[in-house]
Amino acid sequence: MPIPEAASRRAAELRREIDQHNYRYYVEDDPTISDADYDRLLGELEALEQQYPDLIDAASPTQRVGAAPAAQFRSVAHLRPMLSLNNVFDEEGFGEFYTRLCHELGVDTLEFVVEPKLDGLAISLLYEQGVLVRAATRGDGAQGEDVTANVRTIRAVPLALRGDDVPPLLEVRGEIFIDKAGFAALNAAQSVNGDKVFANPRNAAAGSLRQLDPRITAGRPLSISCYGIGAIEGTERPPSQAATLSWLRQLGLRVSNEWQVLSGRSACVASYRDMAARRAQLGYEIDGLVYKVNSTADQERLGYVARAPRWAVAFKFPPDERETRVLAIDVQVGRTGALTPVARLEPVFVGGVTITNATLHNADEIRRKDVRIGDTVIVRRAGDVIPEVVRVVTAKRPAGTEPYVLPASVNDQDEARRVQAIIHFASRRALDIEGLGAKLVAQLVGAGLVRTPADLFALDAETLAGLERMGEKSARNLIAAIDRSRSTTLDRLLHGLGIPEVGEATAASLARHFGALDRIAGAPVAALEAVEDIGPVVAASIRSWFDDAANRELIVRLRALGVNWTEHEGAAAAATGPLDGLTCVLTGTLEDMTRDEAKSWLEAQGARVTSAVSKKTDFVVAGAEAGSRRTKAESLGIAVLDEAAFTVLREEPAAIGRLLDVAQSRPAGDNG
Secondary structure, eight states: OOOOHHHHHHHHHHHHHHHHHHIIIIISSOOOSOHHHHHHHHHHHHHHHHHOGGGOOTTSGGGSSOOOOOSSOOEEEOSSOOOOOOEEOSHHHHHHHHHHHHHHHTOSOOEEEEEEEESSEEEEEEEETTEEEEEEEOTTSSEEEBOHHHHTTOTTSOSBOOSSOOOSEEEEEEEEEOOHHHHHHHHHHHHHTTOOOOSSHHHHHHHHHTOSSHHHHHTSOOEEEEEEEEEEESSOOOSBHHHHHHHHHHTTOOBOSSOEEEESHHHHHHHHHHHHHHGGGSSSOEEEEEEEESBHHHHHHHOEETTEETTEEEEEOOOOEEEEEEEEEEEEEOTTSOEEEEEEEEEEEETTEEEEEEEOOSHHHHHHHTOOTTOEEEEEEETTTEEEEEEEOGGGOOTTOOOOOOOSOOTTHHHHHHHHHHHHHHSTTTTOOTTOOHHHHHHHHHTTSOSSGGGGGGOOHHHHHTSTTOOHHHHHHHHHHHHHTTEEEHHHHHHHTTOTTOOHHHHHHHHHHHOSHHHHHHOOHHHHHTSTTOOHHHHHHHHHHHHSHHHHHHHHHHHHTTOEEEOOSSGGGSOOSTTTTOEEEEESBOSSSOHHHHHHHHHHTTOEEESSOOTTOOEEEEOBTOTHHHHHHHHTTOEEEOHHHHHHHHHOHHHHHHHHHHHHHSOHHHHO
16 A cells, blocks of 8 residues: 555654654653653554554664564674673772773873663663664673564663764663662562562563563563663764763763763762762662773773773672571581571561571581571671671670570481482583472472482373472473483583582593593592592592492483483593693682683683692682682692683683693692
């Protein structure tokens, strides 16, 4: 059907008007139209496009929701890597950062742009000829997940850029987040609908953005704050960070209203103190401030260290600490029968999460902190993740409390141990049985359906469907996951078996050295001790495990039920690469990748990754809070790579050569 000129003209007018109202609402924070009038304009445009489908284009504000649910997100490469930031946690750390930059640039004073560090999810928006064509998560910095269909549903994200100086290609970097009011409303709706509420705005934003059905994302109160540029073509980069933010705003992209230009260390520190004091009054969650050298030319002079710019830093706020009360101390049984005390706490909201328990680690830790039932304690989330008891407020200790003594055993310890052993066997780093959580394992063990890991492979969907809270579909999904796990690798199987003293690294060492399970099972203690980083205690533990008739029967049953694993000829079949022959220890927390990912990369290059630092260690990769392993490595003269240096190692072939030179230059007694 031909489109009447009047209809085409009116559609163009409506789009311009709607885009202008979006800009006023999301960018200027100054709406000039009611929600009802906005909906009326959008409805008129939808009616026109429905009558004349040829009017529709991808940039139309009516086309935010339209993609069908996806089976999974595909991986896409960023045109320019998405960098992360190095962190500082106190004024001394920031002062060192500031002084270093001044020294390197040969100046006495530096100008920074300071922006709030939103607690959300990093996103990259790709615009071609001014039209949004792709949105991707950070991923590993080089590649992320394509979430374009979901991001298109966020009204704060323009589908088309504004103005006459739109570049032919622009990669915009920003943060997807949910503000406090939106989070409260979302959780209220979740509760009314009987759905699980979210722990904090960041989790809600991440979960909403990664929905496979864009219609679900469209119903979530997501917003965006843009802060930088990745790739750009057809125009020069703005001369400063301040100019970058202003330009992004002119293009119709939302940026923070809180950014400012500051000169000098004192002004920067004062801005941190000010924001820390009024953080709670902001309408959104932040976990610090970001300081970026304002001059683009100075940024280029300073350059980058691995995956972080040397000209920027995140000045993080201290961990949120709260006071609560110890209601009880329970004991959890591990897979090997080890007992771990856990403090049951009066619920307290800390760092965006309600905490009800915290591990007390072991008897020594309880004695050191003298945690007692009834105590008032200070708790925090270590690294903003793990709940921990910081200290006891002894001034508030009730009269008559007694020091807690960890029992030598607990009731139903055997059953609890079986539960933990099967949870470990099914865990992600072992057999990786998706959907087999702790509660379901406890149910299976309690019902007598599973006593050993082998029993999992004898389950059927009909039996599972008869369990409480387990429908037919869930039962079929779990059986499918169990079937997928039948094919695994030797190191994963060894790790999953739960042999005392054999963790992930030791399991990998055994698999590399012997190549086959039967060789390990039949190896004498002396042969086991010949494996790198396995000493007499570990060797004796392995030998004892395989000497147990019940454990040998477990392996027989696993094989009979179709569980299989890849085997090879032993050490000769180990991976070879530029790091072949080097032994590495991973320690601390890496920001840009998981320990699993780091380990996989190292092993792919031929390195052996072990858990303990010794004279046989060639180098250590030390993330944040590396602790004693780093200290020991330094005392032995072993090369220590921080995360920045590790990234250089992965990205620059010459760095591997330098590392080999360092390893080979150590005295002979140090590497053997």
